[in-house]
Amino acid sequence: MGYMVDEEYEILEELDETEKVKEDDDIDPEVSMLLSSSYNPFKTSFLPVLIINKNLKIIYSNESCENMFSGFTLLNGKYFFDLFGKAFKIEDARKIRDTILNGGNGFSWKGSAQLKTRNASSVQIRVYIFPLEMDLKAPSDFVIMFDDFTEDNKKLLRSVFLSLLEASKLKDNDTGNHTIRVNEYSKRFSEVLYKRHGDIYRRIDADFIDNIGFLAAMHDVGKIGTPDDILNKKGPLSDWEWAVMREHTKNGAYILSTYPNPMAKEIALSHHEKWNGTGYPFQLEGEMIPLAARIVTIADVYDALRMERSYKPTLNHEITRQKIIEQSGTFFDPNLIEIFKEISEDFAKIYDTYKN
Ligand SMILES: [Fe+2]
Numbered sequence: 001m002g003y004m005v006d007e008e009y010e011i012l013e014e015l016d017e018t019e020k021v022k023e024d025d026d027i028d029p030e031v032s033m034l035l036s037s038s039y040n041p042f043k044t045s046f047l048p049v050l051i052i053n054k055n056l057k058i059i060y061s062n063e064s065c066e067n068m069f070s071g072f073t074l075l076n077g078k079y080f081f082d083l084f085g086k087a088f089k090i091e092d093a094r095k096i097r098d099t100i101l102n103g104g105n106g107f108s109w110k111g112s113a114q115l116k117t118r119n120a121s122s123v124q125i126r127v128y129i130f131p132l133e134m135d136l137k138a139p140s141d142f143v144i145m146f147d148d149f150t151e152d153n154k155k156l157l158r159s160v161f162l163s164l165l166e167a168s169k170l171k172d173n174d175t176g177n178h179t180i181r182v183n184e185y186s187k188r189f190s191e192v193l194y195k196r197h198g199d200i201y202r203r204i205d206a207d208f209i210d211n212i213g214f215l216a217a218m219h220d221v222g223k224i225g226t227p228d229d230i231l232n233k234k235g236p237l238s239d240w241e242w243a244v245m246r247e248h249t250k251n252g253a254y255i256l257s258t259y260p261n262p263m264a265k266e267i268a269l270s271h272h273e274k275w276n277g278t279g280y281p282f283q284l285e286g287e288m289i290p291l292a293a294r295i296v297t298i299a300d301v302y303d304a305l306r307m308e309r310s311y312k313p314t315l316n317h318e319i320t321r322q323k324i325i326e327q328s329g330t331f332f333d334p335n336l337i338e339i340f341k342e343i344s345e346d347f348a349k350i351y352d353t354y355k356n
């Protein structure tokens, strides 16, 4: 959604330009009076509301709307499609135009849109368009009402995958808050990449940070398919047992393949790849390893070293930090390790905060 090829952009711009030519901005005095009076029903509505005229120009926006789209600053006087064009699929943009100009679909339209900026998480919104006036023969102004359903959607989706994670944790010896901490390190790491190194890491935006902060925990969800006797074996694993163990990456990718963001799959599949190409399952090398997986690898190893396990004692922060830095360029992405050096104190804090 929200994706358009260049050709379609041109069509959209074309639609827009034709409207700008026949400029006629006189606001109906009655409408103007209603909107500025205390009877304006949209003024205090908690749903964001815009009113546009027949030229698709915004003539009013209520407070909720100004809050929701504050990135756009002044909404009034702008062309609706200049601000919101990219949020709609091209066929929807056409239908909206037809609704307003030709009274298509009884002068009303209902659909959805996706708004995306780099420094705010993308929002999914329901959009309702209907005439402002009661006279439906030739309405001149239209109400556009938005309803943000991002949070509801996200909650529902994530609760399903959280249950899956809980199920896998029942089997795994990675006990306690390991998954929570891996989320937190990965999120912190991505925030720093975005804030201090955003010019290099252009793919990182508010969505990336939000997603990795949820999905990093899923890295070992594929262990749900690993036989218990291998997963919980006390002694060292034999060759074939290792082969079965490594399958957890592919199983995880399979389980997470229905998650609507490919980052889920990338993390599960590639969190055991190594920068020098000696990891598994595919011996990916360098930047062929997805960025999210490279971040989670550092977070996962840091936490695994610090944790006490049946076969090893805890390591303190300093020793762990040193061990990780030693593996820069072999195990880990050397560019990310430079950043790890900057923020390793944050890792220590997170470990302490979410200690078991
Ligand atoms: Fe793993």
Ligand SMILES: [Fe+2]
Binding pocket: 174, 178, 219, 220, 300, 304
């Ligand atoms: Fe882990």
